[in-house]
Amino acid sequence: MQCARKGFHRVDELFESHERVSFGDATIPAYLERTGIQFLYSFDDDFDGIEGISRL
Template sequence: MPRVLIDTTVLFAATYRQDSAHDKALPILSGIDTAALPEVVILDYVLAETLNGLTTHAGHDAAVDFLDRIEENARFHIESLTADAFATAKALFRQYEQFSLVDACIVAYMQNEGFGYLYAFDDDFDAAADISRLTTATNPYQPQ
């Protein structure tokens, strides 16, 4: 099955019960776990951002538990940018005021690797015309 990228906004919200988007995010992670949704790629930058947020808001143990669950789950793939993709990310960061550097890294990776879909609640990604942002537990590769 093709893969989809996933943003911090979904990972953090699914894991941190007090997040306002928790109830929207949890079905996405559950769908990935049960294979109802595609496997996902988590950029190492996104993983770091998620773990930092969890450490701050939920504590070190919660962050470590999340890291362990991601590493043990074969449906989650942690990837890194190539040097060329990181150069593209820096250019995107300079070009789009609304992108954080991590957002720019996600977009650069998607463009470099030919991904079209991203699970994310952050509407800043809508500035990238070639990305379809998914905000629900939707499988973009299955006809509706």
């Protein structure tokens, strides 16, 4: 349960700090960070401002 709360808080942080990222979209970089994945294949340029994530 603690891990789920920690993940939710990170999603909330990303949502609040990136104006163009929706709450649903914020779950993706939070997951990528948690799993150590650095690359995201997406046409959505809203992910471009998130540090540590490279959109391909």
